[in-house]
Amino acid sequence: MKLSKLLIFCFLSVLFSVYGQAQDVSIKGKVIDESGLPIPGVTISIRGTTKATSSDSDGNYVIKAASSGTLVFSYVGYTSIQESINGRTDINVRLHTETQSLQEVVVNVGYGTQKRKNLTNAVSTVKSDVFENRPISSVAQAIQGNATGVNVVQTSGKPGASFDVRIRGLSSINSENSPLYVVDGIQTKDISGLNTEDIVDLSILKDATATAIYGVNGSTGVVIITTKKGKSYKNDFQFSSYLGLSKAVSNVDVLNLTDYKTLINEINPSYLTTANDPKYAGINTNWQDKILRTGIDQNYNFSYAGGTDKIKFYGALGYQVTEGIINPSKYNRFSGKINMNANLYSWLKADVSLNVIQSDGSYISDNNSVGQGGAVMSALVTPSFLPIWGSQLNVRETNTDGSYKDGYKDGQYAENPYQSGWENPVSLLSRKNTTEVNRYLSSISFDVNILKNLVWKPMASFDLTRSDNVQFVDPFSNVWGRNGDNNPDSDKGRGSNTVVNNNNWNFENTLNYSLKFDDSELSVLGGVSMQKNKYTRDSNSGNGFSVDQTNYDFDAAKNQSFENRENEVRSLSYFGRATYTLKNKYILNGVFRESGASQLAANHKWGFFPAVSAAWIISNENFLKDSSTISELKLRGGWGKTGNLSGLPAYSSFDLNYTNPLTNATTLDQIGNPDLKWETTTDINLGLDFGIFDNRIKFVADVYKKNTKDLLQIVNFPGFTVPYYYNAGEIENKGLELGLNTRNLTGDFKWNSSFNISFNENKVVKLGLLKKLPFQNLTSVGESVILLTEGSSLGTFYGYKVDKVDPTTGTLLYKDINGDGKVTTDDRTNIGNPNPKYTFGFSNDFSYKGFSLDALITGSQGGDIFNASRMDLTLMNNYNNQSTEVLNRWTTSGQITDVPKANDSNALHVSDRFVEDGSYIRLKAVTLGYQFKLEKLKLNTIKVYVTGQNLYTITNYKGFDPEVGAFNNATGIGQGIDLGTYPQVKTFIFGVKANF
Template sequence: MMKTLPHRSYLRWFMRLTFIPFLLLISVMGSLIARPVHGQNPLKRTVSLSIANQSVETILERLEKIADVQFAYSFELIKADRKASLTVKNERLEKVLNELLTPLQIDYSVTGPRLILLKPRSGEAVLPPSSDFRASLAPETPASVDKVVTGTVLDEKSQPIPGVNLVVKGTQTGTTTDAQGNFRITVADDQAVILFSSVGYLGQEVAVGNRTTLTVTLQDDNKSLSEVVVVGYGSQKKSDLTGAVSTITAKDISRLPVAGIDQALQGKSSGVRVTQSTGAPGEGVAVRIRGVGTINDNSPLFIIDGVPTKDAFSVLNPADIESMSVLKDASSAAIYGARAANGVIVVTTKRGKSGAPRVTFNAYTGIQQHGRLIPMANSQEYINIYNEAATNDNASITNPSLQRQLIPSTLQVADTDWQKAIFRTAPIQNYQLSVSGGTDKSHYLLSANYFDQQGIILNSSYKRYALRASIDTEIARKVKIGTNLNITYSQRSIVGSSGDGYGGNGGSIVRYALFRTPAIPVYDQNGDYADLPQFPAFFGDGYNPVGLAQKQDNKEQQYRVFGDIFGEWQILKGLRFRTDAGLDLNIVNRKTYNENWGTNNRINSPSTLVNRFSPASTITWNNTLNYDITIGENHQITALAGTEAIHSVSRDVGGSDRNFIDQVSNLRYLGQGADITGRQSFESDSRWSLFSLFGRVNYAFRDKYLASVNVRRDGSSRFSPTNRYANFFSGSAGWNIDREEFFQPLSRTISLLKLRASIGQLGNQDIGNYPYASLVGSGYNYVFGASPQTVAGYAVVTRGNSNVKWESSTQTDVGLEMGFLQNKLQITADYFIKRTSDILVPIPVPKSGGSAAAPYVNAGQVENRGLELDLIFRYKKGAFSYDISANASFIHNKVLSLSEGRPIPGGRIDNGVFGTLTEPGYPIGSFYLLQQDGIFQNEGQIFTSAFQGNNIKPGDVRFKDMNGDGLINQLDRSHVGSPIPTLTYGLTANLQWKNFDLSAFFQGVSGNKIYYQVATDIEGFYRAFNVTQRVVDDHWHGEGTSNTQPRVSWSGSANNKQPSTRFLEDGAYTRLKNLQLGYTLPSTLTKKLGSSTIRVYVSGQNLLTFTKYPGLDPEQQSSDNVNNEQFKGDVAVGIDWGTYPSAKTYTVGLNVSF
């Protein structure tokens, strides 16, 4: 039975591979948790240093390297450009800092390995020391004391901030917060105002009034000099970036109840379009960065903690993400060379931090419901409309056998709403538990997650169990090792979500619900699923969609191990080596049983079973050498050199069986089918490798003038030896104009002004394996000899092309970053040109060449031009604050050439009929249809218009004669729109008042079209399907009655349902993706409960959708993916066959930390 597949042996191997190292990680972390937190005071470390007449900034950088500490300070505040000298030998850092900082009148406080430098002292304005200060302070100027104010300073995540400076406005009275963020300060009266300031946060003024206790929340300062952005193989200060990089933080992600990390990107970054393929649970999404650049793979590369993958959905729980950096231009992405043409998304996960163990628990639970439904005819309307069609047709049909009968108007029938029958209210729940902590040398984090989403369509669901461990430790001085390990197991129950499957089981459940006449009940008198009705000629088309959903037994299990082991060695000052070995192991087992059922067992006859097992593994090993050096006071150079090796192997093994006599679930195994001759087995194996050399140099002069150069050389086994290697380059430059002397008079108004530009070339190797080699297949048998004997034969089934080379993308970008009102308002604008060349396309071959598939050649060129805008505004007054972030992307896509390749049809909309055409001058996959020109109102209009056929009647659709030849045919098709949006946008608003918080997130697209394919069947009137309400209300039934919907007629369907703009709809929409209201319990209460923070919230997802699209859901990337047409992907999207819609979700949640 199941032993026919090597499933159990793989499972045992999988468990050994993951369980043993996971136990080791738990043991190590357990010892860390149990270990007392000690050695965290860096002031006891010894330092030896001799430096003369250098800036304070330079001396602090040297001390950071030697003592392995971090200094946090404002350059202007401590006047770090002042010169100083220091000579010490084997002295404690505490004494060294006192010697250096006391003469400069600079104080400091200690928080773990971080030392916070405070503003310089003067004899007239002195802050009293907190218990953490180790430097002597000048005496405080006495102030009149009227009352004492105490309180806590928190960040935007409700975490305490130590070392915050407090000063009573207009006085010399001040203090700082302690390690728990608490403070105590005296003020003169109720009119006093306290100024709060801290490095990395926006300053704030708070009026005391009659309060004696304050809770103050400081917002992050995005212009902080210490802000770091993660980029390829490293990180950079944001102010030093010369490329187009967007960052999505954990805060942006935390409010969204999504299952995958790719879903969390939607609407959060300009230039990034994220579209749900369908609304089915566990379904992936399509991510497109700066448009669609090729007819092949357009998916970006994900780098998760240094490990690459193209399938990021099942790798991580979104709650484990610290940040995501979207590398959009050539300058930022070129370091990934042959895999970066579609953009790169670098994901950094959360890690443990020094301090006592910290436990967090996050949970939400709720329900999901369908959105709006398509108005359909009820039973009486259905009978009336088909009687009208029969009356219209019988007058012209002379053969009695073809005449339609009238349905008795008094016939007693059911009145079933099939959409409501397939949809349900479905639960959703998510639970996340994590523990983290560490010492000054070791850090750990362990998290567990359970996610369960039942689908809003019957028998669809997705469950995921995830464990994650992250640990790093300093095993010797300047040597650190660590690991990240993610283990997930998921289960999916799958029903048809898109396409028609040529009438088979794979078709969309929604599609069949729209087809089914309301005159048939869900169940017959015996309690079975009702199938064929009383009048089959009228009611017999289509399957019972409830039965179709419930009878599908399509289950998928996925086991995934994703992680890395790394080591770092600080060789010399500024010179660091890192080696990183990564693994992506993905094992998928999919078992599909098609049960035989229906009237006379007409559906799925015979029953069939397919069981397939698909393991895949990718091993990555990269080594990097980083060197940072400052020459003098003005020149900063950062260099990177590295190697990367990748090896990927995938297998697909399985079998099929059919005609199961007993269809009970515990006998659905291979080998149990009665048709022995129908049993089949299959197996395939595929592998590829990549080896790369890469380097990067960044240069900054006085932090004003910036430059960066990237180079990478890739060698891929996917190409022939003559074209196996390719080089990729990029260069960029930036200018921090706001740091120029001449700009200072404007600095109070314009606090940030930066200009940058980049150009470079990237590659795309994801074009399939070995297109240069011809593929030989079996099954070409031949008969030889006088006494005929059949001999097994083989033949070329796919022609290769040894000259195939990489697809390449040349990209140019110009960006402007601006900040106003001390960066409360920030605006970023980018204009880009992205030109993809050498796109692989098939070329036609003469019939004399045989039946082998056409070879591919590098013959296509596509261009994307666009403008991206990002805006952030922050405001705070007293206990009320809000921030608004918005982004918009305007993109124009155009095919420049296909060279010798012919135009590419795609997007099947009927058997042998395609609705899109990719050719030069138009976007990829643009719709290529006849144009509806109203409805023929009378015979005169038919006579004076272009000839459309012999049976055209008043009430039929009229089409435009585009070529003017007086004849309507396929030559009159034209390009009438694109499924690619010209505008993509997102808007997020966060408001906070005292302990209440409210957030709203809107997302939308515009400028795209959707072909409403299912309407060609339910409005085309060629079979006895149900019809939409708009057909009932708006169809033509006499001159002047309608100019949009034709007459109801079977004989007219050949004309009226032709691929045309009649079924092409506006796909634009604006959607309220998320609305959340939360309340954080007061700290006085949470402390009594033994917790540091407790927050409760209610949330809604997909609550409102504003669109003109008449289908269930305008957000879709689907086509008829069930069918194996030659051209799929982005040349065939935007076709709605009755797609599984996104759900409205209502949840309540809890965030707790200890």
């Protein structure tokens, strides 16, 4: 908190600086574009002051300023200009669009920038207007539908939930597949909590020629995040706020009480006897209604940007509070941001960045199987005759001492009578699960001009994160708390407290040399990077609390245990890049990084990762450079190699022992392997950039193939419960990416469109020692739903193929795949592929004077979903409530249906019966806004808007939502399995943005 207070103090100190003013005179004028048309909404500010106005609908403006001052004219999409007043009272200006210099747009490429026209590799950008046009809550949300080659899935609707981001497919089995993020030079794998109001744009590096400069950290792609900076002689204040109201996108229909009783009587008549107990008479609980509510999202941000020639400052404060649609899920976040850029001397510049994120949340269990696991599935399968509270039972007899014979006391949740200790959904949600996170990201760097063209840049950065999780099941009201482990005589209540510190430090030095001679340009970068990660985990847990205990207190527990873990990872890297441009037509780029990692033994510690790429700017050739039609034509190509160690334990090359201080026991934590080495990915990319009519129509295409070898795999040997890591296997990804951007209409009425589509094909080429690797065991049937085999896609579903429901017996029959005349486990086969064939995004932005309308459509085609939720809701083998699909079950001989009879043991298998097409088209967001000019209120502009998110979805998927990501698995192997995910939400947002 001390650092937070310092941040606020620094921010307010700059915010309330006092600027002197000279004698003012009234100045008027008109702002026009190249065609002579007026430009409304242009900001006219007085350099060095906070005073500003804007042009009206006819381009006219009036402002008072010192006769010796300078006016600054700026507008999005146009090049800003400055006009010295020099005693004038009439100043007319003409602004020129920035699109005429589109080739000069600068793109972040890692350890520097390059002009877009000189790019030789595959880089997608998400521009600032994406963040300006609609409320964006996360970086991943900004990327979704706006960048080729990136598959973004919103896997959960719970507050503060992260997205699955995959760049060019899945390329590893046990290592992470998520990209590296670089925020103002700070490298991190976690950007949760980052305030998007501070972001200017994103650069997404996709192929090895772009990512090799980051070595092992960049093997799965890199997202470079540029944040806002201060402005010379300009003082911009901005306030923004919005309020969002959310509802679940859809519900799942389950049996009403009458149909439920009919079903359980077919399964087991004793179940019906319980349900008909008089104490449950008249009770009919709609559990989905009891756990769902209207979600509320509030967001407030305030920022200042300003400065002089010597120093520029940007400071921002943000606050967000989100109440989820399932009570009591909630997420609060405070963020503070400072960027300072100082020209200390003619030869020395300094940049300082500080980001503070403090969040706390109340979370619920989701994305799990039924019973004790997930609140969503619990609400679907819990019988409706059960009440929330024990006191709601219809018949309650008392003992002579006044206590109830049913065992319930007032304030205690009712338990499911079919299974002792099983929570009802509301009782499950009463468990406390809170996490507080404090995070500090900071960097400081210097640009030292050693020689005219030689710049030395030392940089130090850190990313410090502390999370504190507390869980508690109270010993009185909660079913599991008072009947722990289904044993009424066990110690009551249980809780835990886990504190994790994950700290990263990075020290880098780079030298950058640039030279222009004749018709050639040369840029050379060299550097060294030292990184350190230290991870500590301290946890304690206890049970056996007094009945009046309402919060977790370790000292109050009868039975106590604790654990401490600590590990450290270090790496050292040398890297370089050289770019040579000849005649502004031919570009050659070479990159390398050599990295050493402490996780590996000495004989494999170092990895060398080179890349080379080239481009030919055909449109600069003599036969095209004067073309009035073709404004850009460029061919690109490259080859590169990267490495990956993410997910590998810190001491994987050693046998590691773990000591429990309470029991004084030592156990083996993992089996060491001194022969472990890097996963390596080889990547080939070919690209085309094509623009016509001054790039009013811009087309980009990339085709790629990448092979990842020496996969990090895990095997558990007989007699051991700890893992053994080894290298084996190969995965291939190949694909095609197409992007089209158009400026359809200009003038008063503007219309811009953007369309992108990305195809990816994934295949396991080799597996190595084990030819079959099962994943994701489903407790409902005791079988794995995923089997990796050579030739199949990563994450392929595996099981039986349904033939039919026998019309005579109602038994589910499976196909005899191998043709031996009987159905056995040998007849299991691939039954679905969760990897989509392609994903796409289509956006349209319209504006007319002060009005704006923006719409984004996203979609996915071909990705299968294993609907395990539906499986649990149609098995009909116990007392669980079921979906209305079972109303079509077989009941009489001769009936033709695809739903088997109740209590059919043959149906208790993983099969293609539960594999569904996850394709969808979604109206992801629509925003309608209007921008006012309120000079009389000393506001430059104020924009009000309304946004709808997840408004409409076209899909054949029967579950809550077709955007199903990885099931509790950072590697992504478990993608496409729906086990009761927290539903996505349909949200309506009302917001305002004010500039002054």
